[in-house]
Amino acid sequence: xxxxxxxxxxxxxxxxxxxxxxxxxxxxxxxxxxxxxxxxxxxxxxxxxxxxxxxxxxxxxxxxxxxxxxxxxxxxxxxxxxxxxxxxxxxxxxxxxxxxxxxxxxxxxxxxxxxxxxxxxxxxxxxxxxxxxxxxxxxxxxxxxxxxxxxxxxxxxxxxxxxxxxxxxxxxxxxxxxxxxxxxxxxxxxxxxxxxxxxxxxxxxxxxxxxxxxxxxxxxxxxxxxxxxxxxxxxxxxxxxxxxxxxxxxxxxxxxxxxxxxxxxxxxxxxxxxxxxxxxxxxxxxxxxxxxxxxxxxxxxxxxxxxxxxxxxxxxxxxxxxxxxxxxxxxxxxxxxxxxxxxx
Numbered sequence: 001x002x003x004x005x006x007x008x009x010x011x012x013x014x015x016x017x018x019x020x021x022x023x024x025x026x027x028x029x030x031x032x033x034x035x036x037x038x039x040x041x042x043x044x045x046x047x048x049x050x051x052x053x054x055x056x057x058x059x060x061x062x063x064x065x066x067x068x069x070x071x072x073x074x075x076x077x078x079x080x081x082x083x084x085x086x087x088x089x090x091x092x093x094x095x096x097x098x099x100x101x102x103x104x105x106x107x108x109x110x111x112x113x114x115x116x117x118x119x120x121x122x123x124x125x126x127x128x129x130x131x132x133x134x135x136x137x138x139x140x141x142x143x144x145x146x147x148x149x150x151x152x153x154x155x156x157x158x159x160x161x162x163x164x165x166x167x168x169x170x171x172x173x174x175x176x177x178x179x180x181x182x183x184x185x186x187x188x189x190x191x192x193x194x195x196x197x198x199x200x201x202x203x204x205x206x207x208x209x210x211x212x213x214x215x216x217x218x219x220x221x222x223x224x225x226x227x228x229x230x231x232x233x234x235x236x237x238x239x240x241x242x243x244x245x246x247x248x249x250x251x252x253x254x255x256x257x258x259x260x261x262x263x264x265x266x267x268x269x270x271x272x273x274x275x276x277x278x279x280x281x282x283x284x285x286x287x288x289x290x291x292x293x294x295x296x297x298x299x300x301x302x303x304x305x306x307x308x309x310x311x312x313x314x315x316x317x318x319x320x321x322x323x324x325x326x327x328x329x330x331x332x333x334x335x336x337x338x339x340x341x342x343x344x
Contacts, residue, residue: 015043066095066312067126069105069140070133071116079231079256082284083301084132087154090305091130098313100127117143128312130154130305135198150315150322152308156200165315165323167308171201174297174330175208176215178279179251181295181332183216185340187249187277191224193238193261195253202230205253205281221245228257235260243268248276249338255280255287255296262290278337292336300328 008026012019017040024032025040032040068091070084088104095102103126107116120129121143128150131140136158144151145163153166182190192209195202210220226241228234235257242250243265252258258280265272272278272292280287283298311324 011040011043011047014047015040063125063127064099065101065103065126066091066128066130066309066316067103067105067120067123068130068132069120071107071113071131071135071138071140072133082286083254083282086301087132087305090302090307091309092305093302094306094309094313098310100313121147128152128316130308130312133196133199135196136200136203137198148319150312150319152312152315152324154304154308156204158200163323165311165325167304167311167326167328168201169299169304169328169330171204172208172211174281174299174332175205175251176212177208177332178281178297179209179212180216181334182249182251182277182279182338183212183218185249185277185338188218189221189224189245189247190218190249190251191226191238191242191245191247192251193226193228193235193242193253193257195228195230195257197227202253209251228253230254230257232256232260232263235262236264239264240268243270243276250276250278252278252280255282255284255294258294258296259286259290262294273337273339277339279332283333287333288335290337295335295338296333298331298333300330304328 008019008022012022015022017036021032021036022040025037068088088102092102105116105120107113117139120140129144130152131138132154134141134153134155141157141160141164145160151165153164154168156166156168157164179190190213192206194206197203197206206225209225213220223245224242224247226238228238230253235252238257239250239261250261252261258278261278262272265276270276278294280294280296281299282301283296287294287296307326307328311326314324315322
């Protein structure tokens with residue numbers, strides 16, 4: 001005979017207490033003596049009882065689920081085999097440790113944006129949201145601010161800075177340091193292939209590039225800035241465009257873009273770093289395996305995911321505690337794709 005699933009009433013009867021007492025113990029509320037609590041917990045353990053999550057949510061108004069919203073088409077999401085998987089791994093590590101589940105939302109390529117947003121905002125199976133790779137005009141941000149749903153961004157927001165919790169890096173300073181390194185090596189015509197300029201990270205990296213040139217007394221030549229979107233193809237096409245401008249160095253907005261640069265330069269027999277030096281951003285696991293090994297900015301992606309999830313869960317437990325804003329450090333990792341040229 002199949003064993004009937006246990007209920008609160010069953011546990012209460014076996015422990016010799018009321019159903020409400022069992023409920024208070026499961027939901028970790030006060031009003032129960034430690035002796036009674038331990039007796040009920042012993043029965044729960046012996047019976048292998050697991051509370052019905054739907055029923056528990058009705059009482060606690062919590063689902064123990066957080067959503068991660070990445071408003072990108074799956075093709076873009078899956079092209080980057082490091083950043084998003086590593087970010088999600090960091091989020092998952094924290095949610096698992098704190099007894100929560102994670103739900104992922106991706107924009108389907110054939111799905112209209114308003115349908116995607118409607119599905120998210122009408123969903124009732126989440127306690128809070130982590131937003132990644134949001135554009136500056138992301139409508140979900142306004143909705144969550146108005147509704148009071150806890151959320152955390154993993155980029156610096158472009159507005160409502162005093163109201164939004166986020167975890168990021170100093171993209172402008174990181175880019176500034178990378179380009180300053182190229183200048184110190186004697187490079188003077190430094191091109192930049194940008195990331196998505198609808199996202200704060202992409203904009204801030206352009207600002208860092210421009211500030212480094214200005215600080216060194218070098219002109220900011222707009223013909224040396226090629227707009228990209230953090231993709232391999234952007235690096236491939238951008239490199240060919242910059243070669244025509246006779247650059248002696250390229251700062252790529254991320255390592256995937258830098259890989260596209262390397263492919264293009266190899267095809268047209270331009271040597272890296274002898275003819276053109278190259279710096280990427282992120283420090284993918286493959287950066288040290290490329291030929292030449294890639295100089296890049298080390299980006300603590302997993303830590304960013306862990307921190308974002310931790311802040312979100314804190315906001316869920318204590319809604320009045322925010323906003324929390326964290327800027328994580330980066331490090332320029334110098335490898336073979338940069339060398340000194342000529343007398344400085």
